[in-house]
Amino acid sequence: MISIKRLLQDATSIIMPRNCPVCDKPLDSDERFMCRKCQMQLPLTHFHEIDFNLMEQLFAGKVPIERAAAYFYYEKSSHYAALLHDLKYRNQPQLGRWLAQQAATLMQPSGIWNGIDFIIPVPLHISKLAKRGYNQSQYIAQGIAGVTGIPVKPWLKARQAHSSQTRKDKFERMQSAQGMYLPTKAALAQLQGKHVLIVDDVVTTGATLLSCAEALHEAVPDIKISLFTLAAARLD
Numbered sequence: 001m002i003s004i005k006r007l008l009q010d011a012t013s014i015i016m017p018r019n020c021p022v023c024d025k026p027l028d029s030d031e032r033f034m035c036r037k038c039q040m041q042l043p044l045t046h047f048h049e050i051d052f053n054l055m056e057q058l059f060a061g062k063v064p065i066e067r068a069a070a071y072f073y074y075e076k077s078s079h080y081a082a083l084l085h086d087l088k089y090r091n092q093p094q095l096g097r098w099l100a101q102q103a104a105t106l107m108q109p110s111g112i113w114n115g116i117d118f119i120i121p122v123p124l125h126i127s128k129l130a131k132r133g134y135n136q137s138q139y140i141a142q143g144i145a146g147v148t149g150i151p152v153k154p155w156l157k158a159r160q161a162h163s164s165q166t167r168k169d170k171f172e173r174m175q176s177a178q179g180m181y182l183p184t185k186a187a188l189a190q191l192q193g194k195h196v197l198i199v200d201d202v203v204t205t206g207a208t209l210l211s212c213a214e215a216l217h218e219a220v221p222d223i224k225i226s227l228f229t230l231a232a233a234r235l236d
């Protein structure tokens with residue numbers, strides 16, 4: 001049966017044809033966010049199948065991490081960078097939810113989600129949230145929750161606004177992320193002995209995720225932490 005929502009989507013795409021954000025070709029009526037070809041060619045990391053993968057190595061010796069995985073590789077020069085740009089800056093939070101659903105479904109057979117009690121999105125500072133209107137990590141978290149049934153809890157808060165990360169070098173970004181996040185009071189009461197998945201859109205230096213993991217680990221020493229991002233900058 002064709003839903004009214006679907007009819008409206010199709011009608012909208014006749015008025016304003018939607019194009020694939022990666023290759024810019026018009027999408028078919030059954031392609032919602034990306035064309036089939038670009039989805040098939042998405043440069044997957046396969047981190048979820050690799051012991052001590054590159055992302056886990058990034059945190060080794062800094063904070064105890066159970067598992068870490070990213071869905072696809074991200075390079076600024078790649079057409080796939082458009083996915084992250086649309087998600088963050090072009091009011092496309094549903095794209096994040098959909099990509100996370102694809103990732104969660106792909107990774108589920110590996111057992112990567114087993115034993116995780118809560119999903120915690122990396123928070124945006126309130127001023128940034130007001131400007132953007134949404135936290136993309138919240139949508140990514142909801143995408144994983146939709147597949148796994150694990151509840152999403154907004155149990156981290158951002159301590160202070162920070163200027164754009166993009167113009168800073170690696171060391172400055174590492175420094176500015178320190179002490180930026182705090183667990184909420186509700187978190188402290190419920191996280192003893194639990195396993196949480198911290199979720200963000202991209203991992204580059206790992207500074208943001210490290211700061212979140214450190215904040216939780218300091219507050220709840222027996223917590224277990226895993227990490228997920230949609231994309232990983234080529235770590236080389």
Ligand SMILES: [Zn+2]
Binds near residue numbers: 038
């Ligand atoms: Zn495409």
